[in-house]
Structure formats: structure tokens, C-alpha cells
Amino acid sequence: MISLEWLGTATFRLTIGELVVFLDAYMDRVPSAPPVGLSSKDVTRADFVLMGHSHFDHLAGAEVIAANTGAKIIGSNESCRVMRERGVPDAQLLPSQGGERHRLGDGVTVGIFPSLHACTWILTDSSSGEEDHGHTGLTQDERSVVPGGLVERIRGIAVGGTEEGRAVLEHIQSCAGSLSDGGPLVYLIETPAGVIFYQDTSGCWTGVLANIPADAAILAASGRANVDGEPVQGSMAQFLTMEAKTLGATKVVLGHHDNWMPPVTREGFDVAPVREEFAKYAPLASLIEASYLEPIVIFDRLDPP
């Protein structure tokens, strides 16, 4: 059996028979965030940690899992640099840039592909069904002066002098992570029962997705999505539908849409527009709603169907 447990933000535990694979490692969140029911120090079994990118809300905790379980970490050079600084030995690090393939276990491999981060320079609070337009064709200089980005919001809250703001700042400073995303990666986990795609931030190269068919997809749903380097012209629901359709996925699980760092993030991602878009434009895809630590059966067998 192949099962998946959501551990908040874009972190998941994927169990493939006896093999345990963490997808991201961030479970130890700010006190104001709803607890996910598991802490990195309580993880006693893990064979691999696949790191989507180097920001703290993905990477932090991987160093603890690596130390306690001996798990190997697959991630960008930047993710591996941060892990090395936190004491993870080189023997447990598999630095990657996309284009690699690793054996994870009997009949199970993972292919690694380059990806993109969501557009944090133009933060959106829109509901999943609300469309955003514009802000295309900008240089990095022009993007850096667009008001209302994520860094600006975190800074505003952190230096605001409130107790919650101070907690957020202290948390970020204590977490393993990089200010750079390090070059996001996506993963294609190939098992005898089927193929699982994993992404931890809402960005993609459509040409990459078009060439990696997947049966199941874990898709990040947060912020203004990034399509081939430009902010999505449309809604998050439309972006997710495009991804699910391009991959040909029949099962879709969302990540990163929870209230993972209040007051920077807020409650209330609405899955209804995603279901409606799927029904219209990706009718083969079914949305599976995850709850923290509640196992979802991705494939009920380990053999080929």
C-alpha cells in the first residue's frame, strides 16, 4: 500500500510499503499555528527527505530527521549547504539541480526536475477562485518595487512590536532555512503501482510538466502562482487545474494552503472553486482533501495495477 499523510504547510510523509519518505520537513511551526500532531524530533523512521526548496517553511526540521533516523536528504545545492551548516554529514546529502534520478527502494525511484517558486514579490490574498491579472513582463528591478510582497508583509508584522510579530521573527531566525529559494525542485516518484508528482510551491515550467505524466499529484496552493516565470493570469483554481490536466493526474492532494504562520497567513482557503474548475476542465482529476496526520491511500497495492 502507498499512503500519504499531510503534516501541514507543504510537508507530507509518504509511506511506500516499508519505505518512509518525507516530502519537505517543516512541522515545528510558530505557536500561533495549528499543531500538526507530529514534531521533527518525534520522527523515528525515515529513509529519505525530498526538499522542494530552501525556505525555512520547507527545510527546517530536515536536519533533526536526518540526525535521528539517518535519512538521506535530496535537495538543491542551497538546501544542502544549509543542512551541512546544521551538521548533516555529506554522506547523507544528495545535492541536485534537476536531471537526476535516485533509487529510493525496491522498484521505487525518484526523478528530479527544475521548477519555479510562487511570485512572492506580488503577494495575493485572493480566494482560490478569484482571478488576478497584470504584472507581466517586469524585470527584477521592477518587481522589487511592486508594493505588497511577502517579505514586506513578514517584515511589517515582525517589526510591528506585537507579541505575535516577535514570535514570528524569533521563529524564522531560529529555523534552518535560506533567504534564497535555492532553485525549487519537483519530484516524480515512480513506484510499481503508479507515479506520484510532488511540488511544494505554486510555480511550474509547463514544458517540464507536459513531459512527466503522473497518476497522483501533490500540488502547492499558496500565493500568486508562477507559470513559466510570469505571474498566473487567472485564479489559483485555474492554475491547479492546468497543472493537474498537464500531468494527467487522476488524484490531486493540495499543500501549503493552511494557516501555517498566523498572522502572516490567514485561515480559509476555499476548495470549492478548485473542484468546480476540475469538473469543467480536468474531469479525470479528483481532489482529495487532506487533514493533518490522517493517512490517505494513494494506491491500495504495491504491484502494478
Ligand SMILES: [Zn+2]
Ligand atoms: Zn518558499
